[in-house]
Amino acid sequence: xxxxxxxxxxxxxxxxxxxxxxxxxxxxxxxxxxxxxxxxxxxxxxxxxxxxxxxxxxxxxxxxxxxxxxxxxxxxxxxxxxxxxxxxxxxxxxxxxxxxxxxxxxxxxxxxxxxxxxxxxxxxxxxxxxxxxxxxxxxxxxxxxxxxxxxxxxxxxxxxxxxxxxxxxxxxxxxxxxxxxxxxxxxxxxxxxxxxxxxxxxxxxxxxxxxxxxxxxxxxxxxxxxxxxxxxxxxxxxxxxxxxxxxxxxxxxxxxxxxxxxxxxxxxxxxxxxxxxxxxxxxxxxxxxxxxxxxxxxxxxxxxxxxxxxxxxxxxxxxxxxxxxxxxxxxxxxxxxxxxxxxxxxxxxxxxxxxxxxxxxxxxxxxxxxxxxxxxxxxxxxxxxxxxxxxxxxxxxxxxxxxxxxx
Amino acid sequence: xxxxxxxxxxxxxxxxxxxxxxxxxxxxxxxxxxxxxxxxxxxxxxxxxxxxxxxxxxxxxxxxxxxxxxxxxxxxxxxxxxxxxxxxxxxxxxxxxxxxxxxxxxxxxxxxxxxxxxxxxxxxxxxxxxxxxxxxxxxxxxxxxxxxxxxxxxxxxxxxxxxxxxxxxxxxxxxxxxxxxxxxxxxxxxxxxxxxxxxxxxxxxxxxxxxxxxxxxxxxxxxxxxxxxxxxxxxxxxxxxxxxxxxxxxxxxxxxxxxxxxxxxxxxxxxxxxxxxxxxxxxxxxxx
Numbered sequence: 001x002x003x004x005x006x007x008x009x010x011x012x013x014x015x016x017x018x019x020x021x022x023x024x025x026x027x028x029x030x031x032x033x034x035x036x037x038x039x040x041x042x043x044x045x046x047x048x049x050x051x052x053x054x055x056x057x058x059x060x061x062x063x064x065x066x067x068x069x070x071x072x073x074x075x076x077x078x079x080x081x082x083x084x085x086x087x088x089x090x091x092x093x094x095x096x097x098x099x100x101x102x103x104x105x106x107x108x109x110x111x112x113x114x115x116x117x118x119x120x121x122x123x124x125x126x127x128x129x130x131x132x133x134x135x136x137x138x139x140x141x142x143x144x145x146x147x148x149x150x151x152x153x154x155x156x157x158x159x160x161x162x163x164x165x166x167x168x169x170x171x172x173x174x175x176x177x178x179x180x181x182x183x184x185x186x187x188x189x190x191x192x193x194x195x196x197x198x199x200x201x202x203x204x205x206x207x208x209x210x211x212x213x214x215x216x217x218x219x220x221x222x223x224x225x226x227x228x229x230x231x232x233x234x235x236x237x238x239x240x241x242x243x244x245x246x247x248x249x250x251x252x253x254x255x256x257x258x259x260x261x262x263x264x265x266x267x268x269x270x271x272x273x274x275x276x277x278x279x280x281x282x283x284x285x286x287x288x289x290x291x292x293x294x295x296x297x298x299x300x301x302x303x304x305x306x307x308x309x310x311x312x313x314x315x316x317x318x319x320x321x322x323x324x325x326x327x328x329x330x331x332x333x334x335x336x337x338x339x340x341x342x343x344x345x346x347x348x349x350x351x352x353x354x355x356x357x358x359x360x361x362x363x364x365x366x367x368x369x370x371x372x373x374x375x376x377x378x379x380x381x382x383x384x385x386x387x388x389x390x391x392x393x394x395x396x397x398x399x400x401x402x403x404x405x406x407x
Numbered sequence: 408x409x410x411x412x413x414x415x416x417x418x419x420x421x422x423x424x425x426x427x428x429x430x431x432x433x434x435x436x437x438x439x440x441x442x443x444x445x446x447x448x449x450x451x452x453x454x455x456x457x458x459x460x461x462x463x464x465x466x467x468x469x470x471x472x473x474x475x476x477x478x479x480x481x482x483x484x485x486x487x488x489x490x491x492x493x494x495x496x497x498x499x500x501x502x503x504x505x506x507x508x509x510x511x512x513x514x515x516x517x518x519x520x521x522x523x524x525x526x527x528x529x530x531x532x533x534x535x536x537x538x539x540x541x542x543x544x545x546x547x548x549x550x551x552x553x554x555x556x557x558x559x560x561x562x563x564x565x566x567x568x569x570x571x572x573x574x575x576x577x578x579x580x581x582x583x584x585x586x587x588x589x590x591x592x593x594x595x596x597x598x599x600x601x602x603x604x605x606x607x608x609x610x611x612x613x614x615x616x617x618x619x620x621x622x623x624x625x626x627x628x629x630x631x632x633x634x635x636x637x638x639x640x641x642x643x644x645x646x647x648x649x650x651x652x653x654x655x656x657x658x659x660x661x662x663x664x665x666x667x668x669x670x671x672x673x674x675x676x677x678x679x680x681x682x683x684x685x686x687x688x689x690x691x692x693x694x695x
Contacts, residue, residue: 046523173665199663204624206615209420209542210659210667213413216539230524231624233616237526241614242542243533258523263616265528 031074032067032328034059034315035100035124037090037115039107042082046258047107050308051129052077055104057297058315068322076100084110091115095122101328102127104315107307109133109175113402116141120400123330129314130307131257131276133179134384135403137356137391140330142337144314144350144359145307146277148183149386151253154363154379155275156187156224162273163249164221165193170211170235172228172254173200179404180226180253183386196220206231208238215248222249233260240268249273259305261368269368277361278309278347279373290346313345317352338394349381356391358384409537414660416536420545422652423552426644427611428625429632430555431604433644436633438576439596441491442502445509446629447622448516449601453479453608454617455516458527467530467613472551475609476602483601487594495593509622516619524616544613551610555603560641564695572596631675637685642694646686650674 036055039048059073067073076098078090087106094100095118103119104127106112112128119126120140127142134147160167167188171177177200185195196218199211215223227235239250251273255261261269280291280301290312291301320343322328325336342351348362363382366373390403428450435443443449453475460470486508494501534543563569572592575582579589607625615621632651636643654674659667682689 042522201664202668205664205668206621206624207421207424208664209545210417210656211664213410213417213539213541214660216413217410230616230618230621233524233526234614237528237616238542238614241529241531241533241544243535243540247540260524260616263524263526268528 030071032069032071032322033074033076033098033100033102035094035098035103035105036075036077037080037087037094037103037105037111038077039082039111040079044082044107047130047305047307048082050303050305051107051311053294053298053303054308054312055315057294058312058319060297061293062315062319068319069326069328073319080111084108084114087111087114088118091118095119095124100124102318102333104129104311104318106130112136117400125318125330125333127314127318129311131310133176134358134386135179135390137387137393137399137401137403139334139357139393139397139399142314142317142352142357144317144352144361145310146275146361146363146382147358147384147386148180148253150361150363150382150384151275152180152183152187153385154365154382155251155253155273156184157191158275158365158377159222159224159249159251159273160188160191160193165191166196166218166220166222167193168196168215168218168220168223169198170215170223170225170227171198171200172226172232173202174228177226177228184224184226184253201227201232203229204231206234208235211235212238212242212244216244220248222251224251224253225255226253228254233263236260236264236272237268240264245271256368256373257306259303261373262302262371264368264371266370269371272368273365274368274373275363275365276306276373277363278306279364279366279375280304281366281372281374282347282364284346284348286344286348287346309346313343313347313350316345317341317343317350348378351381353384353388355394356384356387357393358387360384409539412536413539413541414656416541416545417660418653418656419549421656422648423549424611425628425632425648425652426552426556427548427607429629429636429644429648430559431600431602431607432629433633433636433640434603435597435600436630437636437638437640437643438572439495439593439600440498441495441597442498442505443600444502444505444626445486445512445622446604447624447626448509448512449479449483449604449622450608450611450625451617451619451622452482452512452516453605454612454615454621455520455525456605457609457612458525458617461527467527471609471612472606476606479605479608480598480602483604484594484598486601487597491597492590492593513619513622520619522619524618526616527613529613542614548610551606555606556641556645560695563640568595628671631671635675635678635682635685637682637687637689639687639691639694642691643685643687646691647678650678650686 038052040052063072080086102125106128129144131145169181171181188195294301321336325332337352338354350359350361353360360381363379364375365377366375432446435441456475456478457470460474461467490504529544531543533540575589575592583589632647636647651671655667655671658670
């Protein structure tokens with residue numbers, strides 16, 4: 001990649017300038033406008049800031065390579081400040097005032113649902129590039145994060161084989177945690193195991209002392225923890241402090257998505273089993289090149305995390321679809337996306353599932369080791385079977401629901 | 408047997424942590440009648456002070472027990488001089504002002520440390536009770552809480568400064584006529600209250616993942632404990648912490664952690680319905 005810091009800065013300066021004055025530039029009409037809504041300040045900025053960096057990087061690479069359809073891509077970005085109300089406002093702004101050609105963004109499931117209908121009504125293709133609880137079925141949206149079935153299907157058998165058949169689940173108490181816990185339960189039972197306990201925790205719970213004692217009463221071989229956010233990080237710390245790490249195995253579907261494993265010390269984090277689409281430790285030419293261009297743009301590559309890579313891959317997938325479609329027409333774009341399109345991203349090959357508009361992607365089984373994620377096994381091209389079981393956009397293109405999955 | 412020992416220790420720990428969380432507020436709100444909505448942020452800053460000091464190479468116990476209370480106490484002193492002293496006796500106004508302060512502190516800590524989770528690991532290894540492993544750090548928190556209660560009692564009951572402070576809180580005009588400056592005494596008391604909040608935040612820091620908004624998780628529990636405790640500072644603090652600690656842990660074990668939190672709130676509502684003046688409005692009357 002021929003990107004260096006100077007050209008990158010030029011690119012970002014131009015796009016940042018453009019973002020400030022979207023209306024002036026739109027008069028020219030010779031650019032493709034990519035709308036972005038991300039929380040780059042406030043409570044979720046640990047997720048949002050690297051995603052924004054990934055967006056700028058992807059766009060500057062596209063523009064370096066000559067743009068799309070002979071036009072430069074221009075970013076119109078809004079910071080939603082971790083405030084769900086601003087999503088609706090900026091969603092309207094992007095589609096009705098700025099009239100962007102595509103929107104990439106949204107982090108929490110609540111933010112996605114806040115703008116999804118606006119995008120649908122205004123025929124603006126919408127890309128939600130984040131790991132989430134699955135089940136969204138809408139022809140206008142494309143989702144490339146891993147869903148619980150993709151993660152749990154890989155993680156549960158591996159962790160059970162390594163530890164044992166009795167599993168205890170500790171999950172965050174909102175739709176992501178509840179749905180993921182159900183999937184974990186299903187896969188534990190399919191693997192001949194037994195769930196000996198399930199507990200849910202409100203997002204502000206930070207004292208897990210009684211829980212750790214309770215888990216020991218049930219004497220499981222393995223604890224699986226889809227816990228979310230800063231307060232829940234306390235669990236991993238208290239688990240290690242109680243000396244439980246060497247007695248009962250620990251796996252998680254969320255630990256490390258926002259680089260949390262870099263906050264824990266090596267002794268606290270070592271050995272936690274996870275499964276994601278991306279790891280900084282992936283030693284592939286695509287990932288090495290990605291890390292290099294990220295470093296060239298931002299100094300070092302330590303900020304890269306799962307969601308940033310998802311976002312980068314989402315934008316690259318969109319760019320590939322635009323090139324294939326040969327026009328900015330929405331239906332042409334959707335047809336191109338549904339044509340079995342695939343790209344080679346930093347996390348491996350990623351292809352679009354035409355039936356659900358979700359992604360078929362590699363899932364890597366990893367263990368946390370010295371504040372990094374060591375890849376143990378790669379499960380290539382996992383299908384989003386949870387959403388596939390309820391959603392078929394080919395048969396039913398007018399569907400517009402988020403299905404709650406029954407197990 | 409092992410399990411009951413573990414549960415007993417967990418209950419003691421829950422009581423101790425409630426005492427830690429509420430002690431600073433008990434001094435500022437219970438004694439001075441200042442509704443300090445920034446109490447949680449004082450604790451959060453205690454945590455950040457500890458983490459920063461430890462990262463700079465200071466011994467973790469020195470950082471927790473000395474540096475954090477001192478720094479947060481000094482921040483409290485500045486706050487008292489600039490804001491609080493103009494608002495004594497104006498309950499609603501102090502609420503608004505301290506709420507603003509809490510937002511300010513969250514903002515400034517976010518600017519300095521960023522909005523990401525930080526933390527240090529616990530300095531004490533795990534501990535085995537029969538078939539169970541428990542967090543050795545629990546014992547440290549229990550010890551600190553006991554020491555804190557004894558120290559508070561000794562200072563307020565046994566020293567001249569404590570006597571003057573208590574007298575000033577009851578009748579500032581009388582204290583002034585005896586030659587003591589209520590202004591100075593309020594200032595010193597607020598410093599102590601803030602330092603206690605800082606200590607609590609510091610001691611709890613190794614157990615949690617700290618973010619600038621962490622304070623919000625403590626503030627409700629602290630107010631519930633102090634209000635349910637009633638007019639007596641120490642007896643109220645200890646009695647309501649004990650009641651709530653036992654109830655929340657019992658329900659956490661028996662049902663689920665969510666029910667533990669629910670039980671704590673229900674207990675608080677019932678308690679205040681039965682004893683509107685708090686526990687010490689009825690029992691231990693006139694005790695410190």
